[in-house]
Amino acid sequence: MASNSSQRPSSPRLAPITEITPDVAEILSGGIKNAGGQPLNIFGTMAHHPKLLKRFMTYGGYFLNKGLLPAREREIVILRVGWRAGSVYEFGQHTLIGRECGLTDAEITALAQEKSGEWSGKDAALIDMVDDLCADNCVSENVWNALKQDWSDAQLVELVLLAGSYRMVAGFLNTMGVQLDANTPGWPN
DSSP: OOTTGGGSOSSOSSOOOOSOOHHHHHHHTTSOBOTTSOBOHHHHHHTTSHHHHHHHHHHHHHHHHTOSSOHHHHHHHHHHHHHHTTOHHHHHHHHHHHHHTTOOHHHHHHTTSSSOOOOOHHHHHHHHHHHHHHHHSSOOHHHHHHHHTTOOHHHHHHHHHHHHHHHHHHHHHHHHTOOOOTTOOOSOO
């Protein structure tokens, strides 16, 4: 995890919008909601910029709903990015999604450790890809060759863009001080 995570805002720099305009409600109509039926804090915070929120929902929604990657593997990438970026919000939300996609609590916990446990070659390559991107903004030749054994060219494009997109999201969440939604776990113990 990032060494400066103690410098994260402890409260929102921009509070999520609570009075949703009809335009924003339409944008958020297909998005994930909290237990009370309100938009998740990430979307309530992005709602300060409705036009960007609309495009983000389309772009981000593609990865979650229409992408080429199997859900379990997608969540391995997102969880590892969340941990590497020190984004407890991203990690918490995707802990819930990851469980729904078949990840065990032990696997999720392992993704939040420097030595991420015993993984198959395919899963290990995904974790190594994230670690490379977070360390150097480039996937090393060895990791790339390992990825190429299991993923099509289109899936490789999606994997790199998925990791990069969630690094961007983590930066937004950390900078804005977006707080965990109710009933969302934080870091594993």
